[in-house]
Amino acid sequence: MSNQYQVTNQDNGKRIDKLMIEIEPSVSRTQVQSWIKEGHLVVNGDPVKSNYKVQEEDEITWEVPEPEPLKIEAEDIPLNIVYEDKDVIVVNKPRGMVVHPSSGHPNGTLVNALLHHCDDLSGINGVTRPGIVHRIDKDTSGLLMVAKNDNAHQSLAEQLANKTTDRKYEAIVHGEISHEYGTIEAPIGRDPKDRQSMAVVEEGKSAVTHFQVLQVFKDFTHVECVLETGRTHQIRVHMKYINHPLAGDPKYGPRKSLPIDGQALHARTLAFNHPVTNERMDFHVEPPSDFTQMLELIKKRS
Template identity: 70%
Template sequence: MTSSSHTVQADQIGLRIDKLLADVNEDASRSQVQEWIKEGLVYVDGSQVKSNHKCLEGEKISWEVPEPGELEITAEDIPLSIVYEDSSLLVVNKPKGMVVHPSAGHHTGTMVNALLYHCNDLSGINGVIRPGIVHRIDKDTTGLLVVAKNDQAHLSLAEQLKDKTMSRKYQAIVHGDIQHEYGTIDAPLGRDPKDRQKQAVVRDGRSAVTHFQVIDRFGSFTHVECVLETGRTHQIRVHMKYIGHPLAGDPKYGPRKTLDIEGQALHAGLLGFSHPQTGEWMEFEAPLPDELQTILAKLRK
């Protein structure tokens, strides 16, 4: 069992508990939360409730989720681009098309399957499905991820993410001509009420802040650098769409007519953090993948 808790905030008053927990658990659907409630795994101030319970400020919600024992994660001999490795952590340059950890429909071929083959020592904080995984990037997003080899390293890295002291810079190609050189998008994100498979800017969402800077302009497209202050699901993709500049190639949030590219043009190019054991600041860079470099070369012409 994995135990979690959440205290109801002022902006969550009146929300149904199944909706609130689905928003808090970005990996869980509302129907999954309703199953947890039916099975007696969800408590409000120590008492079981129904799915239609309306939340009050200050209520403590606690829940337990059983690990999916039927899903056995196997080590697979899949090549990994390891940028750095020591006894505490690894930094991996994830290729396009690779899912970070097993999930519904992706039981094999993930980065976790590859990591289990590469090394036996991964932190267990996120359970058997996500060993060592501190943060994620989407399947078709390329670039850098840090993986924890032990629980102490995991806790330290997770704290840096929470405190916004970890540095994460992305490069993206977006639709349209962004007129401003710099900008900050401060808009809360949560599940799209019209499509539960998407994220959207919503009034009762979680705080999300993205800073961007223009690198180059090509008339119908703009090459930008994005710096994450928070790390919400699909944050850059949703925020750039919100200001009218969706990512090129994005099948979920972008237009159908786009660049000749499979999946969003997004690359996690820089990652910086304090080493969990030594405290030393470490910074890593991964060059743009060939596909994006080729597209940029064509746009320049």
């Protein structure tokens, strides 16, 4: 079934791939670019490139391709499930676990474990990311919501886009932060000097992180971070930007840090409206033992 959208004056000059994720908030820009490349999306009946800038009254027509059959293997990996019903699963992901398969991590991921646990995951994000609405980094622990069907996926994705979810993190950062609260508003994009890393760059996507100081120690600060947006490596990049990189961060932190395996970052709180009942769901999990051990270590040093 074809979908259509006529470009308005407000949309004039926008890139087609950027406009499409505003029209279809449940899909990613990468997916839109794939639709364009494979001929599932045309403008005025003609194929375009992803960087095509739309004009007022352009007619965009697209078809959402059927998801490919899942090819990722189910693996019997233990899961810490905080909540589950027929629509959503909330998982407490351990440090060291990758969320979905990729060329560098073909197995042993959260998705592999989820496929063993249940076979009713949404297919919106394709074969390698069934059910995955949002991600946290491999070495970040904590709460993640997973959609078990496409309707739930679309609802949760829209809540993320509309900033109606609550996501709070605990982190240990280098340096002593002298003020109790702060907001970092700085755009994030690919680091032009290192395409494997993210950085604050002028042409990046809007990114906002709020933080509150929980406790100050000698050379370190324990903080709570609240995401207003959800950019790749956002907290890690933003805290580095204000010269307080995360302890243990192998990519953005200093070489000499706390003896923790990966960045000291934990997704402690997750809240959203249930995609069917609209009930507010609110979940909290304490940081893992290695995180609390690092807190005890810096307390003793102080």
